[in-house]
Amino acid sequence: xxxxxxxxxxxxxxxxxxxxxxxxxxxxxxxxxxxxxxxxxxxxxxxxxxxxxxxxxxxxxxxxxxxxxxxxxxxxxxxxxxxxxxxxxxxxxxxxxxxxxxxxxxxxxxxxxxxxxxxxxxxxxxxxxxxxxxxxxxxxxxxxxxxxxxxxxxxxxxxxxxxxxxxxxxxxxxxxxxxxxxxxxxxxxxxxxxxxxxxxxxxxxxxxxxxxxxxxxxxxxxxxxxxxxxxxxxxxxxxxxxxxxxxxxxxxxxxxxxxxxxxxxxxxxxxxxxxxxxxxxxxxxxxxxxxxxxxxxxxxxxxxxxxxxxxxxxxxxxxxxxxxxxxxxxxxxxxxxxxxxxxxxxxxxxxxxxxxxxxxxxxxxxxxxxxxxxxxxxxxxxxxxxxxxxxxxxxxxxxxxxxxxxxxxxxxxxxxxxxxxxxxxxxxxxxxxxxxxxxxxxxxxxxxxxxxxxxxxxxxxxxxxxxxxxxxxxxxxxxxxxxxxxxxxxxxxxxxxxxxxxxxxxxxxxxxxxxxxxxxxxxxxxxxxxxxxxxxxxxxxxxxxxxxxxxxxxxxxxxxxxxxxxxxxx
Numbered sequence: 222x223x224x225x226x227x228x229x230x231x232x233x234x235x236x237x238x239x240x241x242x243x244x245x246x247x248x249x250x251x252x253x254x255x256x257x258x259x260x261x262x263x264x265x266x267x268x269x270x271x272x273x274x275x276x277x278x279x280x281x282x283x284x285x286x287x288x289x290x291x292x293x294x295x296x297x298x299x300x301x302x303x304x305x306x307x308x309x310x311x312x313x314x315x316x317x318x319x320x321x322x323x324x325x326x327x328x329x330x331x332x333x334x335x336x337x338x339x340x341x342x343x344x345x346x347x348x349x350x351x352x353x354x355x356x357x358x359x360x361x362x363x364x365x366x367x368x369x370x371x372x373x374x375x376x377x378x379x380x381x382x383x384x385x386x387x388x389x390x391x392x393x394x395x396x397x398x399x400x401x402x403x404x405x406x407x408x409x410x411x412x413x414x415x416x417x418x419x420x421x422x423x424x425x426x427x428x429x430x431x432x433x434x435x436x437x438x439x440x441x442x443x444x445x446x447x448x449x450x451x452x453x454x455x456x457x458x459x460x461x462x463x464x465x466x467x468x469x470x471x472x473x474x475x476x477x478x479x480x481x482x483x484x485x486x487x488x489x490x491x492x493x494x495x496x497x498x499x500x501x502x503x504x505x506x507x508x509x510x511x512x513x514x515x516x517x518x519x520x521x522x523x524x525x526x527x528x529x530x531x532x533x534x535x536x537x538x539x540x541x542x543x544x545x546x547x548x549x550x551x552x553x554x555x556x557x558x559x560x561x562x563x564x565x566x567x568x569x570x571x572x573x574x575x576x577x578x579x580x581x582x583x584x585x586x587x588x589x590x591x592x593x594x595x596x597x598x599x600x601x602x603x604x605x606x607x608x609x610x611x612x613x614x615x616x617x618x619x620x621x622x623x624x625x626x627x628x629x630x631x632x633x634x635x636x637x638x639x640x641x642x643x644x645x646x647x648x649x650x651x652x653x654x655x656x657x658x659x660x661x662x663x664x665x666x667x668x669x670x671x672x673x674x675x676x677x678x679x680x681x682x683x684x685x686x687x688x689x690x691x692x693x694x695x696x697x698x699x700x701x702x703x704x705x706x707x708x709x710x711x712x713x714x715x716x717x718x719x720x721x722x723x724x725x726x727x728x729x730x731x732x733x734x735x736x737x738x739x740x741x742x743x744x745x746x747x748x749x750x751x752x753x754x755x756x757x758x759x760x761x762x763x764x765x766x767x768x769x770x771x772x773x774x775x776x777x778x779x780x781x782x783x784x785x786x787x788x789x790x791x
Contacts, residue, residue, distance in 0.1 A: 253283055255580040259573055263288035269456045269465065269566040270298050272484035273577070276491040276559040284484060290453040290565065292465055301451045303438065303481045304563040305470055306548045307541025310441070310480035312508065313490075314407055315353055315525030317414050317426055319504045322349075326417040329353070336416040337409060343392050349413060351396045352406035353524040354512040358392035361775025362405040362477075365389070367751045368711040368770065368779070370730035373544060376445060379474040382408050388710050393777040400512065400520040401619075403775055404477035411476030422475045433499040436486040445473045449481060453565045455545040465566075470544035478543055484563055487550065491559035494552050509537045531571075532579035533592050534558075542567050549574050556582070601648045608632045611664055614740070615674050615686035618754070621773055622738075622746050623674070623686055634662075637738070638748030651677065692739040699724050702757065706768050706781035715752065715768070715781055726752050750774075 256273065263270035270288015274281065286298040321327040327336075329350040334340050340347075343358075351357040365385050371377050386405055393401060411422040418425050423441035431439045442449070456465045472478060494505055508524045521528050526537045534553050541548035547567035551574060552559045558581070562574055583589055593599070612627035622637040625644070633641035634654040642654035653661040665673045665685075676684040696719070703719040717726050717737070725734035726747060737745035737755060745755045754771035756778070770779040 249282070252580050252584070253285075255584065256283070256577055257285060259576045259580070260285075260287040266295060267292065267465075269564070271562060271564040271573075272298055272300070272302060272304065273563075274484045274488040274491075274561045275577075275581075276488050278557050279492055279496055281488050281492075284488070286484070288565075290451070292454075292456060293467075298453060298565070299451070300485050301438070301483055303449050303452050303483055304548065304565065305442070305453075305455075305478070305543060305546050306480050306482055306487070306550075306563065307478050307543035307546055308404075309539050309541040309548045309550050310476075310478050311407055312525035312539055312550075313426055313430060313441075313480055314410050314414075314422065314476050315508055316430060316500060316504060317422060318349065318353065318410050319507055319524065320429055320500055321414065321417050323500075323504065327413060333409060333413065336413045339387055340409070341387065341390065345392070345396050347396045349410070352410050352413075354400070354520075354522055355403050355406060356397050356400055356512065356514065356520075357403060357406050358394045358396045358399070358401075359386070359403050359405040359409075360389050360391075360393060360777075360779070361401075361403055361772070362386065362408060364751075364772035364774060364776035365405075365711055367730075367772070368708070368713050368728070368776075370713065370728070372730070374469050374471055376471040377474060379408070379411070379443065382474050383412070385711065388712075390710060391778065393775065395515075397515045399514065400522060401775055402522075405775075407477035408474060409476070411474075422479075430499050431486075434486075434489045434493055436482065436489050439480065439482040439486045441475045441479045442481045443473055443475050443479065445471055451483075452481075453546075453563075455565045455567075457545045457566065468545040470546070472543070478541070484561060487561040487563070488559070491550070491552060491561060494559065495554070495557060531575045531577075532583050533588055534578050534582055540570065551578075553578075599648050601646045603646045605630060611671055613671075614689050614691055616689045616740055616744075616746075617676075617684050617686045618771060619773065619775075619777065620676075620684055620686070621753070622740065637746055689741060692742050694724075694739050696721070702765050704765070704783050705785040707784045708770075708779060708781040710779060714784070715755075715770070717755075717768075726755060728752075 260271055264287040268288045269292065272286045275283040284300055286300060288298055290296045290298045290302045318327055322329055327349060330348050332346045333349055333352065347357045362382050366377060369385060414422045414425050423443050426441050455468045455470060457468050459466045493499055497505065508526050510523055512520050512522055514520060526539055529536055529538045529551065531551060535555060536551040536553045538549065538551035545567045547564040547570040549562045549570045560574060560577055562570060564570060609627050611632060612625050615623045624635045626633045626635055626641055632644040634644050635641040644652045644654055646652045651661040651663045661677045663675045664671050665675060671688060673685055673687045676686065699719045702724060703717050705714055705716050707714045713728055715726055715728055717724055724737040726737055727734040731751060735747040735749040735752060737747055740746050743757045747753065750773060752770060753773040756769040756771065757765050758767040758769065760766040765783065767780055767782045770781060771777050
C-alpha cells in the first residue's frame with residue numbers, strides 16, 4: 222500500500238512538472254511570437270533589419286535576426302553578421318581602463334597628463350575618472366571635426382582626432398563641475414590604455430576581454446581598409462518613403478566607438494556582467510555607480526553605462542548611433558535579464574527595446590498604465606489664457622532653441638528648424654510633444670510670470686531654457702556683422718554675408734549657407750548642427766572684432782577672429 226502511494230505521489234509530481242514545463246514553454250513561445258511581431262516590418266527582402274538577443278538567468282534564451290545585412294547582394298542578417306556597435310563600445314573601453322586600474326597601472330584620480338604629456342595644460346586637472354564619466358569639460362570631437370570639414374562620411378583616423386584635440390586652448394567648463402557627454406574623453410582613454418599597457422586598445426581588449434569570454438568574432442576595428450567577413454552595412458531612407466541608400470562608415474578611431482561584434486558575442490558579454498569571468502563584479506559595480514559632481518550633485522552616468530527604464534523596468538544600458546547604425550544594450554539586474562539589439566538602420570531603437578521588455582514583463586500593458594496613472598501622466602485640461610501666456614521663445618546655450626506657438630486654442634512645441642508638434646499637458650504639471658514621455662517639460666513661473674521651462678529626460682530634470690524676447694536687427698547692423706572669421710584651433714574659416722534681408726553663414730565644407738536668426742543682442746542661432754550658435758564680441762569702439770561658436774552637443778565659446786578687411790573692421 223505504501224509503495225502504491227509513493228508511486229502515485231511520484232506520478233503526480235512528474236505530471237505536475239511536465240505540466241509546468243509545458244506551460245512555461247507555451248509562455249516562452251508566446252513571448253517570442255510577440256517579439257517577432259515587433260520587427261515584422263524588417264523581416265522581408267529589400268529591407269535592412271536587426272539582430273536581437275535575450276539572456277535570462279545567465280543563459281541565452283532567444284536569438285533572432287530580421288532583414289538584410291547587405292541590400293545590394295540581398296545577404297540576410299544572421300547570427301554571424303558583424304555590426305559596428307558605435308557608442309555601445311564605451312563600456313568595453315571603460316572596462317579595459319578599470320582592468321588596468323585594478324592592475325595598479327592606472328590611477329583614476331591622477332592628472333591625465335601623467336599618461337598623455339602632450340595634452341595642453343588648461344589650468345585645471347583633468348583626471349581619468351573625469352574622462353570615464355564625461356565631466357572633463359573637453360570640447361566634443363564631432364563638433365570640432367565638423368568645423369574642420371570632417372563629417373560623418375569623412376575618413377578619420379585616431380591621430381587626426383588627437384591632432385585636433387591637442388590644438389584646443391580652452392575647456393567648456395571646469396572639470397568635475399558639469400556632466401556633458403563627450404566622445405573626446407574616450408579617445409583619450411584609448412590612448413591611456415596604450416600608455417599604461419604598452420598595447421593598443423585593440424590588442425589589450427583582445428587579450429583581456431574578448432579572448433577570455435570566447436568572443437571570437439569581436440574586435441576594436443582600427444583600420445577601415447581591413448576586410449571584415451559577414452559585415453552589416455548601414456542604410457537610411459532617401460526622403461520619408463524613398464528608396465534605401467547606403468551610409469558609409471569611415472571612422473578608424475577607437476575608444477568612444479570602434480567595436481565590431483556579432484549578436485552571439487554580445488550575449489556572452491551580457492552573461493559576463495552578472496557572472497564575471499573576465500574581470501570581476503567590483504569592476505561592474507564601479508561602472509554602474511553614478512557619478513558625483515564637485516558640489517555633491519549626483520548625475521546619471523557611471524563608466525560606459527547609464528541608467529534607463531524600459532517598460533518600467535530599471536536597467537543599466539548604453540545606446541549607439543553611427544553612420545545610421547542603431548544599437549542598444551541593456552542589462553536589468555533586478556530581473557537577471559539582458560537584451561542586445563543591433564540594427565543597420567537607426568529607426569526608433571528605444572521604442573523597439575521598450576516593446577521587447579514589455580513583451581516579457583508587461584504583455585497586457587497593465588503595469589505601464591498603473592505607473593502612468595500614479596505618475597500623473599494622464600492628460601490635463603489647461604486654461605486658454607495659460608496657453609497664450611506660455612507662447613514664446615526659450616533658449617538654452619547648449620541646446621536647440623525651443624518655441625511654444627499658440628494657434629487656434631492649441632499650443633505647439635517647435636525646435637529650431639523642426640516641425641511644430643501639438644503639446645499635451647499632464648496632471649503631474651508637465652507637458653510633452655511625444656509619447657512615451659522620454660522628454661517632457663515643465664514651465665517655470667516667477668512673480669506670476671512664465672520665465673522659462675525645464676526639460677526632463679526619463680523623469681530627470683536635465684536642462685533649463687530661459688524665456689527670451691528675440692532681437693530685431695536693422696540692415697545696417699547686419700552689414701556690420703558680415704565678414705570672414707578664422708580659428709586656428711580647427712583651421713577653418715566661417716564667412717558671414719548679408720543678402721539684403723538675411724545674414725547667412727557658411728564654411729567651405731558646408732553644402733549651402735545657413736541663415737542666422739537673431740536671439741539676443743549678441744547671439745544668433747541657425748538650423749545647422751555645425752554652426753549651432755554664433756556669439757558676437759566687440760572691440761572698444763563697439764565693432765564686431767570676433768565671434769564665438771557654440772555647437773549643440775559639447776562645444777562652447779570657440780573663438781574665431783575677424784580676418785576680412787571690411788569697412789566694419791577698419
